[in-house]
Amino acid sequence: MEVLEAIRGRRSIRKYKPQPIPDEVVEKILEAGRWAPSGGNIQPWIFIVVRDRATLEMIRKVSPGYLGTAPLAIVVCSDKQRAFQVGGRLGRDYMTIADCAMAVQNMLLAAYALGLGTCVVKSFSPIAVREILEIPDGIEPELIVVVGYPDERPVVPHRFSIEEITYLDKYGNKFVRKGP
Amino acid sequence: MQEEQRTEAEERLFDILVFLATSARGCIDEPPLYGPFRLVDALSRLIDVYGHVPGLKKDPFLTEIKAEIDGKKFLVMSDPEGFKRFLDELVRKFTVELKRRSGQRS
Numbered sequence: 001m002e003v004l005e006a007i008r009g010r011r012s013i014r015k016y017k018p019q020p021i022p023d024e025v026v027e028k029i030l031e032a033g034r035w036a037p038s039g040g041n042i043q044p045w046i047f048i049v050v051r052d053r054a055t056l057e058m059i060r061k062v063s064p065g066y067l068g069t070a071p072l073a074i075v076v077c078s079d080k081q082r083a084f085q086v087g088g089r090l091g092r093d094y095m096t097i098a099d100c101a102m103a104v105q106n107m108l109l110a111a112y113a114l115g116l117g118t119c120v121v122k123s124f125s126p127i128a129v130r131e132i133l134e135i136p137d138g139i140e141p142e143l144i145v146v147v148g149y150p151d152e153r154p155v156v157p158h159r160f161s162i163e164e165i166t167y168l169d170k171y172g173n174k175f176v177r178k179g180p
Numbered sequence: 181m182q183e184e185q186r187t188e189a190e191e192r193l194f195d196i197l198v199f200l201a202t203s204a205r206g207c208i209d210e211p212p213l214y215g216p217f218r219l220v221d222a223l224s225r226l227i228d229v230y231g232h233v234p235g236l237k238k239d240p241f242l243t244e245i246k247a248e249i250d251g252k253k254f255l256v257m258s259d260p261e262g263f264k265r266f267l268d269e270l271v272r273k274f275t276v277e278l279k280r281r282s283g284q285r286s
Binding site for chain 2: 014061062063064065067123124125127128155157158
């Protein structure tokens with residue numbers, strides 16, 4: 001699948017089939033995540049793959065934004081201590097978030113290309129997730145990626161046009177599209 | 181350790197309590213419209229309890245309301261004005277039903 005096709009076709013899925021995801025498919029998604037860009041090459045991400053049903057259910061219950069059931073979730077955490085040691089405050093407070101977000105986007109696109117649906121969840125209780133997954137201090141759960149075979153086709157959401165969000169050379173100077 | 185025995189109704193209610201507790205904390209930092217979204221989602225989850233609690237039988241009006249909520253709650257993401265209209269309509273339907281149950285006709 002073309003990258004641009006995956007970027008345009010991916011949607012947030014909130015209804016999944018119960019069908020399990022083969023290990024090799026999960027590994028491909030993780031592989032995509034670990035090749036994301038990283039400020040200072042800190043690679044602060046830590047991925048916790050949750051496929052145990054009881055654990056998955058607990059995570060879902062403490063995550064109001066986690067809607068629908070899926071056979072798998074990847075909890076993307078950042079190693080704040082390591083990020084601070086290597087990247088200082090900028091590394092710890094900003095780059096961890098940016099890096100994890102880029103890793104997540106890579107995983108979303110890879111999952112879509114592999115026929116899977118995903119939904120990124122930020123509306124979860126970090127305290128509860130930390131407790132359930134026994135995450136130690138210094139490691140912060142940033143995002144949850146819910147993964148499963150889609151059982152819905154969401155409508156295409158609104159997107160601002162390029163002209164609405166882009167300027168040329170300086171702020172306020174209109175960018176005019178030349179393409180179709 | 182002896183495992184505690186819980187009824188399905190107790191488990192369902194406990195899950196809703198967990199949802200409400202985590203939502204309450206989440207709403208402090210989340211977008212303002214997520215508050216009404218969580219409430220209406222909780223409404224749908226509470227309706228689900230009907231039929232699972234002894235003495236609470238399935239209610240056709242609430243079953244219909246739940247279907248409507250589940251079909252329209254995600255408007256909050258794509259169409260905030262449509263979400264508000266959906267909530268207005270929900271309140272109107274509840275009020276009509278309230279009057280009906282109170283013995284008054286609208």
